[in-house]
Amino acid sequence: MRSKMKRIAALGLAGIMIGSLAACGGSAGGGETQPAGAGTAAASDNKTEQSAGAQADNTGAGEAVTLKFSWWGNQNRHDYTQKILDKYTELHPNVTFEAMPSGWDGYFDKLSTQAASGSMPDIVQMDYLYITTYAKNNSLADMQPYIDNGTIDVSGMSEAVLNTGRIDDKLAGIVGSTGTLAVGYNPDVFKEAGLEEPNQSGDWTWDDFAAAAKKVKETTGKLGVTSTGVVDDTNLFNYWVRQHGEQLFADDNRSLGYKDDQIMVDYLNMWKDLMDAGAAANPDEYAQIQTLGQEAGPVVTGDAGMINENNNYASKMSSRNSNLKITTPPLNSTNTKAMWNKPGYFLCISETSKVKDEAAAFISWFLNSEEANDIMMAERGVPSLSNVREFLVNSGKMDQKQKEMFEYADMVLEFSGEAPAPDPIGIAEVGESFKNSAYKAFYGQISTEEAAAEFRKEADEILARNN
Amino acid sequence: MKSKKKRAVIKPADNVVAYLLMAPWLVGFIGMWLIPAVISIYYSFTDFNLLNTPKIIGLANYIRAFTQDKTFVQALKVTFSYVLILVPLRLAFALFVAMLLNKKHMCLGLYRTLYYVPSIIGGSIAVSVVWKQIFGNKGVFMTLLSVFGINQATSLLGNPKTALSVIILMGVWQFGSSMLIFLSALKQIPYSLYESAMVDGARPSYTFFRITLPMLTPTIFFNLILQIINGFRVFTESYVITDGGPLDSTLSYVLYLYRRAFTYFDMGYSCALAWILVAIIAVFTVIIFKTQKNWVYYESEEG
Structure with missing residues (x-):
């Protein structure tokens, strides 16, 4: 009798172990599909809601909105980006932010999970490596309409640089800085x-x-x-x-x-x-x-x-x-x-965002405005907009190495195709x-x-x- | 007895209370385990890439794993070598230390705690980073070797032939939980057996192989299953110390399926890999269970 009990207990234990394996294997595959799975349904829900939301946005300009903005970087970048967001809220009291900063490691793991669950942030800092993947899976909104209607100002950007964000006739992201x-x-x-x-x-x-x-x-x-x-x-x-x-x-x-x-x-x-x-x-x-x-x-x-x-x-x-x-x-x-x-980073709007207009307006301000760039000081790389480069050069606040970086960017144009x-x-x-x-x-x-x-x-x- | 049992009718209200008490666990089990598990079975038959709408593609993922995927084979090889070398080593080492600690010493509690520490911290990122520093190029180990005049061109971690051994060594070092289980089992062996062996003048090695080891077989059996299952799940070490490299020589199975899912956007395939692993572990567990009557000794049984 006792031995039987022992065997049953042991078998049960083994069962639990295998069970916890499947759950834990989840940390690598099985389990984490759960939020993803729940998300596919949610994603389609969101799409219908979102079209309704977009219409609602047009009616009230001063309506209070919250923009979710995720980016990668180090602590310094997190700190000053938060300052830029505070500045924008100061200028546009109806807009508040939910900042989602993260290090480079794990940033895209998190983003893919968010995208799968239909909860991608409104504004996403995107890398050249992954923009095609996200654009082709319809996770990113087309930003061309916002340029056409004047919400986003890219007059200071060369066509070639702007086009690095174009995937299949869709402008999936606005490039914020370039590097070589x-x-x-x-x-x-x-x-x-x-x-x-x-x-x-x-x-x-x-x-x-x-x-x-x-x-x-x-x-x-x-x-x-x-x-x-x-x-x-x-x-x-x-x-x-x-x-x-x-x-x-x-x-x-x-x-x-x-x-x-x-x-x-x-x-x-x-x-x-x-x-x-x-x-x-x-x-x-x-x-x-x-x-x-x-x-x-x-x-x-x-x-x-x-x-x-x-x-x-x-x-x-x-x-x-x-x-x-x-x-x-x-x-x-x-x-x-x-x-x-080479595009240093893109700013994209997620397809599931319900506040695309506000997101587009913020992106334009973030890239173009002197207020934002005065805080950013080209930390994200040489700005893609010539008006911003001029502003920074004339501001006299750049250190020697930043100046050399700008000069280099001009110099290598000769060797660039x-x-x-x-x-x-x-x-x-x-x-x-x-x-x-x-x-x-x-x-x-x-x-x-x-x-x-x-x-x-x-x-x-x-x-x-x-x- | 029997008639009494029949009369004790279970009232529905009792069941409600029982389910209520179980609820916290049930919610977790269903929400965090059962549903994800079922969904991942479904995904394993689709081309889900995390962002698209999954489309059913039948067994294609499984066929791809077994016929086209060289990295899958490599990951299996690495994981099997890891488990087959690690588990016996770790159990032997755990038993050895448990024997040492199963005596009356000063500060015995302190030693037990100290030896258990690696098991608690061993799986952590911080310790993995330390191991990376110790065995890497310019690490402590390389420096020690050169002090003794052995100059190595590549470090243990940098050499595809030896990198896995560092990871295995780290696994052996985390012997604490097996050791504790052995220790408690050792304490349960009746002293009378040793006494009579002593009276008969048995040598210590004889006592070990004829008394200690047979009496420990149920514990060894338990530890074996536990450790094999744990071994197949190795992830942190190969993720942090070597990131699967050099040349995929430390690419553990779970690391590979993690990469498939979150780096390569290949979630459907990754789910298929996860279920293949579950099957492998199930087979191992069944085999060990089947063989237990040949080598596991239960005191209460005759013989």
């Missing part, structure tokens, strides 16, 4: 290695870059380049592909755009060569560097020469090391206009595949040729499945 690729470097390390600083006149090539990295290693024993994101995402590789006169993704986004795998082979060979020489951080060293956080990275502390980054690098790091400088990424002669103005289309759906998976193929080559498990072929096979499969 850059190489950040530490002049002290260059001096120590007996190197001249990279010249800004546009004839510094990938060979110069590699030679500089190796020279730093040979003369000082320090890392030549710490290569953030060289293969972690496809940004720099995209630039490399453009330099060869090709594009990374095909026009229909269903396959890779370049035909010759040699392009990727050359790219990987260059980095592998630098890693083997100890001049570039290998994946292992890079993982360690990542844990330090960028402010304590080797270039900042003077333990490495260069880093592949964006044009806000020196400005961003100026509180830690005010000597850092930026220059163009290495150029080549095949396509001298391979750079492009038309921006590539927004990244296709499935870009996160493509990026992971790119990283894995490249790492296999860096670890010497497969040749760079095999890595390039493997990436093509996987990327084509992912793109075809998603687009």
